[in-house]
Amino acid sequence: MTRLTDQCRTCHSERSEKSRAISRMKTPPVNPTGSATPEALGAFFAQCAAEARTAGRPQLVSISVVVDNLDPLAVLESIFEPGEPHFYAERPAQGFGVAGAEVAVEFTAQGARRFADAKAFIAATLANTIAVGPLAEPFAGPHFFFAAGFADEAAPGAAFPSLRLFVPRWQVARMGDSTVAVANVLVAADAPLEMLTARIWRAHAKFGAFDYSRAKQKDRPSAPRMAEEIGGSGSYQRAVAQALTEIARGDYQKVVLARALRYTTTEEFHPMGVLNHLRQRYPDCYSFSIANGKGQSFIGASPERLVRVAGGRMHTAALAGSAPRGQSASEDAAFAQGLLHSEKDLREHRLVLDSIAGRLADLGLQLEHATQPRLLGLANVHHLHTPVSASLPAEAHILDLVARLHPTPAVGGAPQEPALAAMRRLETFPRGLYAGPQGWVDHRGGGEFFVGLRSALIDGRTATAYAGAGIVAGSEPEKEFAETELKFKALLEALTQS
Structure with missing residues (x-):
C-alpha cells in the first residue's frame, strides 16, 4: 500500500x-x-x-x-x-x-x-x-x-x-x-x-x-568465441614502453593507459543478466547500466566515487595503486602488505591526492583526510584508498566539482595536459564513456558521480571491455599488462558464463 x-x-x-x-x-x-x-x-x-x-x-x-x-x-x-x-x-x-x-x-x-x-x-x-x-x-x-x-x-x-x-x-x-x-x-x-x-x-x-510477473529473466551469454585486442597484439606493451621513455625525459610524471578488448559471443548480451551478477559479486562497487535507447548499454561495476554532495558537504576519494588478491589468507595479506609499502604505488597515490587538493584550491575548501592511505579490498584486487571530505560554500554546485575533478590522475595522469596529450597519442581507441563521470544531480543541489571503470559497452553479441593502469617511473610493461589482464578477467566473469 x-x-x-x-x-x-x-x-x-x-x-x-x-x-x-x-x-x-x-x-x-x-x-x-x-x-x-x-x-x-x-x-x-x-x-x-x-x-x-x-x-x-x-x-x-x-x-x-x-x-x-x-x-x-x-x-x-x-x-x-x-x-x-x-x-x-x-x-x-x-x-x-x-x-x-x-x-x-x-x-x-x-x-x-x-x-x-x-x-x-x-x-x-x-x-x-x-x-x-x-x-x-x-x-x-x-x-x-x-x-x-x-x-x-x-x-x-x-x-x-x-x-x-x-x-x-x-x-x-x-x-x-x-x-x-x-x-x-x-x-x-x-x-x-x-x-x-x-x-x-x-x-x-x-x-x-x-x-x-512480467519480468523476463535473462542469463549471461556463454564464454566468448573470440576476443580481439583493439590496436593489435603487443600494442599496449609498446605504448607503455614509449610512455616510460617520455616520463624519464620529464614530459610528465604519470599517464594512465587503457586497453580495449572486443568480445564476441553466440548469444546476445543483456544488461539485466549482467547487473544481477555484478551487484552480488561487487557489493562495495557501483553496479551500473546506462542505455542510449538504440540497443547499446554501458555497463560495469566501478570502485571509484568521483564526488558526492549531500547535507552541505562534499565527499571524494583518492584511489590509485593496486595489487592482486591472494588465493589464501597468508598470500592475500602479503599482497596487501606489499601494496601498503610499495614506493611506486604510494607515489602514484600521492599524485592523485595532491591533484584533488590542487584542483579544488580556488574554492577555498578545508579538505579533511587521513595522512596515510588505507586498503580497499575488492573481490579481485586491493587498492590504496584515501577518503576526502569538506564543507561546501552555499554557492558551490556539484557540477563545479565534477568539472574540476574530472579526469583525476587515477584515470588520466599528471600533470594533466601533457599526460592527456600522451594518452590520446598512445591509446588506439576512443574511450567513450569509459573513465568518464556518470551519476546524477537532484533538485536539492546535491548528487553523486562515480567514474565509469571496470566497464564495457555491450551491443548485441559484442562487448567492448576497457581496463587501464597507471604508468609512472618504475612501471614495467609486462607487469602493467598483467594488471589489466586481471581486470579483464573479472569483467569477463561478470559479462559471461563460464
Missing part, C-alpha cells in the same frame, strides 16, 4: 540545502495522489497547464510517492525496453539503488563548457518545475541522470555524445528503508490532460502494488 508523508527525515543541514534548492522550484501545498481519485489528479494537471500558459513554456511536473519496499533492479527488469534509455546504479554496501527509464526532458552538450552548460540547463529546468510529494525523502523529486564521456568531444559514430542528461518519466529508488517512486511529465499549455492523467494514474497504481 502506498504511504504518503511529508515528514522530514533528514538532518538540519540537509533541510537547509533542500530549502535553498526548492526555492527554485514550484512546490504547491497539494498532493494529487493523496485523495486517490483520477479527478483530483486531473484537476492538478489542469492547474499545471494553466501555469505553463502563464510562464509561456512547458512545466516539468514531478510527482513523488513513498511506496512499500521495491527493488529498483527488479522493477527495471519488469519494464525494460531496449528502445528506451535507462539509468541504473546500485551500491549495496552503501544501501542505495536507483533506476529510471524513458525520457521526460533531456539535454546534450559538448566541449570544454559541457558541465557549465548542463548546470545552466538544470537551473532553467528547475525554474519551470512543479514538484509535489514527500520531497524530503531520499531520491524524491526530479533527478537529472548523466552519461558523460571521458573526453569533451565524442568520436564520430560514438554510442553516446560527450554529455547527455535526462530526467526520466519514471524513477524508483531505495535508500535504507525508504523507497520512493517518482513520475515526471512535461506539461504544456495545450497538453492532452485526460491522457496524462490516465498514464500517471496507472503508474501510481502500478508502483503502489508492483507486479513482477
Whole structure:
C-alpha cells in the first residue's frame, strides 16, 4: 500500500540545502495522489497547464510517492525496453539503488563548457518545475541522470555524445528503508490532460502494488568465441614502453593507459543478466547500466566515487595503486602488505591526492583526510584508498566539482595536459564513456558521480571491455599488462558464463 508523508527525515543541514534548492522550484501545498481519485489528479494537471500558459513554456511536473519496499533492479527488469534509455546504479554496501527509464526532458552538450552548460540547463529546468510529494525523502523529486564521456568531444559514430542528461518519466529508488517512486511529465499549455492523467494514474497504481510477473529473466551469454585486442597484439606493451621513455625525459610524471578488448559471443548480451551478477559479486562497487535507447548499454561495476554532495558537504576519494588478491589468507595479506609499502604505488597515490587538493584550491575548501592511505579490498584486487571530505560554500554546485575533478590522475595522469596529450597519442581507441563521470544531480543541489571503470559497452553479441593502469617511473610493461589482464578477467566473469 502506498504511504504518503511529508515528514522530514533528514538532518538540519540537509533541510537547509533542500530549502535553498526548492526555492527554485514550484512546490504547491497539494498532493494529487493523496485523495486517490483520477479527478483530483486531473484537476492538478489542469492547474499545471494553466501555469505553463502563464510562464509561456512547458512545466516539468514531478510527482513523488513513498511506496512499500521495491527493488529498483527488479522493477527495471519488469519494464525494460531496449528502445528506451535507462539509468541504473546500485551500491549495496552503501544501501542505495536507483533506476529510471524513458525520457521526460533531456539535454546534450559538448566541449570544454559541457558541465557549465548542463548546470545552466538544470537551473532553467528547475525554474519551470512543479514538484509535489514527500520531497524530503531520499531520491524524491526530479533527478537529472548523466552519461558523460571521458573526453569533451565524442568520436564520430560514438554510442553516446560527450554529455547527455535526462530526467526520466519514471524513477524508483531505495535508500535504507525508504523507497520512493517518482513520475515526471512535461506539461504544456495545450497538453492532452485526460491522457496524462490516465498514464500517471496507472503508474501510481502500478508502483503502489508492483507486479513482477512480467519480468523476463535473462542469463549471461556463454564464454566468448573470440576476443580481439583493439590496436593489435603487443600494442599496449609498446605504448607503455614509449610512455616510460617520455616520463624519464620529464614530459610528465604519470599517464594512465587503457586497453580495449572486443568480445564476441553466440548469444546476445543483456544488461539485466549482467547487473544481477555484478551487484552480488561487487557489493562495495557501483553496479551500473546506462542505455542510449538504440540497443547499446554501458555497463560495469566501478570502485571509484568521483564526488558526492549531500547535507552541505562534499565527499571524494583518492584511489590509485593496486595489487592482486591472494588465493589464501597468508598470500592475500602479503599482497596487501606489499601494496601498503610499495614506493611506486604510494607515489602514484600521492599524485592523485595532491591533484584533488590542487584542483579544488580556488574554492577555498578545508579538505579533511587521513595522512596515510588505507586498503580497499575488492573481490579481485586491493587498492590504496584515501577518503576526502569538506564543507561546501552555499554557492558551490556539484557540477563545479565534477568539472574540476574530472579526469583525476587515477584515470588520466599528471600533470594533466601533457599526460592527456600522451594518452590520446598512445591509446588506439576512443574511450567513450569509459573513465568518464556518470551519476546524477537532484533538485536539492546535491548528487553523486562515480567514474565509469571496470566497464564495457555491450551491443548485441559484442562487448567492448576497457581496463587501464597507471604508468609512472618504475612501471614495467609486462607487469602493467598483467594488471589489466586481471581486470579483464573479472569483467569477463561478470559479462559471461563460464
